Amino acid sequence: MNAVAVGPLDLTACVDDALDVQARAFGLSVEEQRVRRGIVLRHLAVPGALSFGATADDGRLVGFVYGVPCDRNQWWSTVVEPYLMRNEHDDWLDDAFTITELHVLPSHQRLGLGRALITGLTDLVDNPRTLLSAIDTESPARSLYRSLGYRDLARRVRFPSAARPYAVMGAPLPLLRLPQASGATGN
Template identity: 60%
Template sequence: MEQLTEVTISAIDLAAWAPFALDVQAEAFGLTPDEVAVRLHIVGRHAQQPGVIALGAFGGGRLVGFGYGMPNSREHWWSTVIQPYLEAGGHEGWLDDVFAVTELHVLPAYQGRGLGSALIRGLCERSGLPRSILSAIDAETPARRLYRALGYQDLARAVRFPNTFRPYAVMGAQLPLAPSRHGHSQAANSR
């Protein structure tokens, strides 16, 4: 079994770190090389958005996790897809004055150590906004359990994004996020 090293979290330049971040996402999320190429282009566009915040988790001299997000805009593609689902549930107001967590991934060997929690907390704390919104695969996964533990609640379920076969859930939380019940936020040093 691999000996896991101490992990530190710090701000990163999303454009510069995008290829390394996509390597983490590919391993954590099971992306194909073609999907990585498409997402690399998308991350490059996101890196240019006003207010984007990106954090990296570093362990053993490499990137082992990352997250980024930005203030939501109704003009963003993601918002245009989720808007009808939020409207149907009476949650359209969640598209405004909210920080959208765009991506959050941790290498499998480093999962379960509080890195996801530390990354999302760091992003939300830096956002300066009163709420956060995100989408996650609509299944009982460790990610969904983490989001619920942090105070996220389902705003819409069975959301279908173009070119994906799995349904997603859109979740929202008031900031600051709920306190950690298990001390996981202490698992990584944050700078």
């Protein structure tokens, strides 16, 4: 396996590469990629939007994460707010940073890249907490998020056009780190 560098990414410049990663990791059709391209570019225009990438030494993007400061008027917030209100967690929508997408190629999963991407990105934000949504099933992604300090704030959240329900998860910043073994380096 090639070496992989994790760091800030100009996602606007490589949006198509990122959508290819997302399609392979999450299973998107060509039409879904086309629609998401416009959404990603619109998100990246939000003040405070940040992105990180995992790039192999051959220059290939193998993972990415991006997010925006939470705004109650954003589409995502308007969908999740009633679910958060039911659980008395709607205050999480204030002064939070929302992780919009996090994807790693299947061939590069379980190597610590997702952890390195999300912690690297959130270490750059000034907000005291972070939110994200994930498919509401027990999965490696949900396990990763829990290990970083995320907890369920709402479950069985229904997004329009999404076939499966989602969970909204939140964590205080900075995210938790795994204890390092003596002499260990990296993620």
